[in-house]
Amino acid sequence: MASDTATSPTKNEEPIHDSKQMKQTNAGLKQQKPPKKRKNRKILQNWQLYIFVLPAFLYFFIFHYIPMYGVQIAFKDFIPTLGIFGSEWVGFEHFTRFFDSYYFWDLITNTLGISVYELVVGFPLPIILALALNEAKDGLYKRTVQTVTYAPHFISVVVMAGMIIAFLSPATGMVNHFLQFLGFEPIAFMSDPAWFKTVYVLSGVWQSTGWGTIIYLAALAGVDPQHHEAAIVDGASRFQRIWHINIPAIVPTIVILLIMNVGNIMAMGFEKILLLQNPLNLESSNVIATFVYQAGLLDAQYSFAAAVGLFNAVINAILLIAVNQIAKKTSETSLW
Amino acid sequence: MNTAIKDTRADKVFKVFIFLFLTAALMVVLYPLIYIVSASISNPAAVNSGKMWLWPVDVTFEGYKMIFQNDDIWRGYLNTIFYTALGTLINLGVTIPAAYALARKDFYGRSFFTGMFVLTMFFSGGLIPTYLVVKSLGLIDTIWAMVLPNAAAVWNIIIARVFFQATIPKGLEEAAIIDGASNFKMFMKIILPLSAPIIAVMALFYGVGHWNGYFNALIYLSDKEMYPLQLVLREILVLQEMSSQNTNITGSMAEAMHSKQQLAAIIKYGVMIVSTLPIIIAYPFLQRYFVKGVMIGSLKG
Incomplete structure (x- = not known):
């Protein structure tokens, strides 16, 4: 820990310098800058945050959104070997069967x-x-x-x-x-x-x-x-x-x-x-x-x-x- | 709410009512819990006939002896420990980084991701389509069916996000970025050490969920060797099946059958305690963390 803090200033000297320079050169332009560019920079700078949400994104996509897509089997005659896409449409047949039961x-x-x-x-x-x-x-x-x-x-x-x-x-x-x-x-x-x-x-x-x-x-x-x-x-x-x-x-x-x-x-x-x-x-x-x-x-x-x-x-x-x-x-x- | 001004008579009566009400609530909740503990170590005949009504009668540990000889319970226990540990680790790995990213104001797309996650609280594909997804991924009868379909809970992500928004000082991140630290490095070196309380709360919430859950196992597992404790309990407590293979019946068959039936009653009370033991032990120490978690959630909810 101690050695870490001791070395970090020297290690990071250049980035600090860099960002300061950037700030100076950009100071005047900042307001006219089109929002799109700023947006892109924001995305680039924080690209690692997308990796942070990736597992959660995949989880919700696979286990919540794909099933939402799969809900269409309610209007189909789902046969596992044909898959969700290949099964035949039957409209509201299952619903009417349920209502009439x-x-x-x-x-x-x-x-x-x-x-x-x-x-x-x-x-x-x-x-x-x-x-x-x-x-x-x-x-x-x-x-x-x-x-x-x-x-x-x-x-x-x-x-x-x-x-x-x-x-x-x-x-x-x-x-x-x-x-x-x-x-x-x-x-x-x-x-x-x-x-x-x-x-x-x-x-x-x-x-x-x-x-x-x-x-x-x-x-x-x-x-x-x-x-x-x-x-x-x-x-x-x-x-x-x-x-x-x-x-x-x-x-x-x-x-x-x-x-x-x-x-x-x-x-x-x-x-x-x-x-x-x-x-x-x-x-x-x-x-x-x-x-x-x-x-x-x-x-x-x-x-x-x-x-x-x-x-x-x-x-x-x-x-x-x-x-x-x-x-x-x-x-x-x-x-x- | 205590003040220098003396309570009026009506207020005193009211206070007595409050006290009586709280005492009634306490008794109603406490009595069944004491009864279970007492019944599990009492003479089965006394329990079944109603002679045991509060404190144990003719203390015996026969019931626990039978429980500890039961292979199904042992295996279920080990399976559950494994699912809980693995499941909670995955939960934390998914929840904490996502919640942190969503707490960052400068994260472009945070409202999109938040919206996408929150929507699933109100709309879902339902049981059958979810089952079909798990099935088509080939997860049925694997340990992954126990940990992946519930890899995260929206509510917990929200709670963790509120925590990060409230506790991580804004300047900290900017300072770290100016120092040239990447988001990844900053998360590992600065954010994680500061988030011990929320990690604890999340681990508890998810951990209890894994420990107590039975439904995923019921629909995704058919191999008895993989059954978690709760499914074994379901057979004993709800379906009233206690496998006799380990009970070593001796003596005449009729007598054994009778005593086995008698014992079955106190075994049930015993397994309730044995299965809840880790939570019972941890509960007094961890109660305030649970409460804290609910409180954080209520800020936003």
């Missing part, structure tokens, strides 16, 4: 049902918990609550599904022991379609509410304490201060997260649903995403599954754009 409305209701349920129950809870945490004094207790409630975020979806199945087992599960202790009959949660959505949503609440508070706590930390001081002087109660100071302060965060959540409404935690799904609860657990997996990867109906997936993505995009527009009009906060 007897399971179409089941898939739609399950997909929307689970998402809306999750949004209604799961979205407000982190906000409430964050507001409550913000009221607590900094100290061991607050830190403990935070550390513990963040922890489930790191449990893998497979372990989470395992916990759900083990806890809800009719004969040996902890939840049913408790129900029996209270004098109720045990419930076969996992094989009863009526329970599936509740199990999915509440386990999600347990796992992600704590972690979800972080972003709101960050926003709450930015509230100017002077507002609170002034409100106290004016005789505002704690509750009034939360209502009139803290909540307005986090509204932009709430709106942004709400937009992102609605934008994901058709693409909810499909990995967890896939694990919790079984033939007995399929009636209420079969969603579009798991159907695409089943039809495309297990039954190898590539084109049909791609069409269903594309339908899902289009609905999602429409929802995202619509919610963003509404938010823009009503609250002046939006993603773009």
Whole structure:
């Protein structure tokens, strides 16, 4: 390190000289210089930065943009040996087959049902918990609550599904022991379609509410304490201060997260649903995403599954754009 | 939020409510976690009948003994360690340089690249076309299927970019360029030593993702020898299959079957802990880094 700094001035003497000279000669010309030339120089000077982004560029090109090109198989009769390009166009055949199928409305209701349920129950809870945490004094207790409630975020979806199945087992599960202790009959949660959505949503609440508070706590930390001081002087109660100071302060965060959540409404935690799904609860657990997996990867109906997936993505995009527009009009906060 | 002015009575009541609410949240989250730990070392009969409800009953380590004798779990563990290490290295190699370049104001094309990356957050080809690409590249049933299709995450690139924009002093780069250092040299000698915090946060985010992920393995791997831990867990916890080849059944068949069934319950709780162990150990020390990462992201988001 030391020798490095010692030698570098002599080593770099010429470049310094060079660039100074350049600057001097260019000083007068700089303003009239056509922007194109400046642009070219910028590119040349920083050519190594293109090598920095190259791996990421290749990654997104290969694993995200080529699949976007591949979406066209939804309108083709894809045969692997013919390739994407060589397969024959069939127009909207796969889409109409999907719309006319007897399971179409089941898939739609399950997909929307689970998402809306999750949004209604799961979205407000982190906000409430964050507001409550913000009221607590900094100290061991607050830190403990935070550390513990963040922890489930790191449990893998497979372990989470395992916990759900083990806890809800009719004969040996902890939840049913408790129900029996209270004098109720045990419930076969996992094989009863009526329970599936509740199990999915509440386990999600347990796992992600704590972690979800972080972003709101960050926003709450930015509230100017002077507002609170002034409100106290004016005789505002704690509750009034939360209502009139803290909540307005986090509204932009709430709106942004709400937009992102609605934008994901058709693409909810499909990995967890896939694990919790079984033939007995399929009636209420079969969603579009798991159907695409089943039809495309297990039954190898590539084109049909791609069409269903594309339908899902289009609905999602429409929802995202619509919610963003509404938010823009009503609250002046939006993603773009 | 503590002030010299005394709380009114209503405020005191309100504070008690807050305290009760937080305590309820704490209990609800904590109880299942304690239950798993206790169940994994309790007498299986007590767990299955509901006699064990908080603290361990008749402590036994039979469950863990069975877990450690299970070859599938060992192999899964080693595979996962390997995928996590390789995957995270690739993630960092892709994310950090790209984020740095995108943070440079004088990088012509930064908005093009940013736009190209961010667009994939909202639009994607979907499961099937992505699968077909991975397949046509010949990655199925290779380790590359575990690390390349998720070589970078847009969100993490954004977080790292925000970090570079906020922490690297502008004059530093100009000075280095005037000194004749190339971008490459500057990145290696100046930027990287300054970016230890963001590298740590990124390694944690990506590392946990690799450790906990199962879906890529499910769709891209069919060779059981290559299964990561999460897929082995899926068989034990979700599909309820525990291979009996290593359990060395002795005694009469019926008796063995019964005790095996009983044991299966506590084995499940045991594997939940064993599989999450590295995260459990690291979590208390690294929690603040995770939180920091989310906070950086929220600045921009």
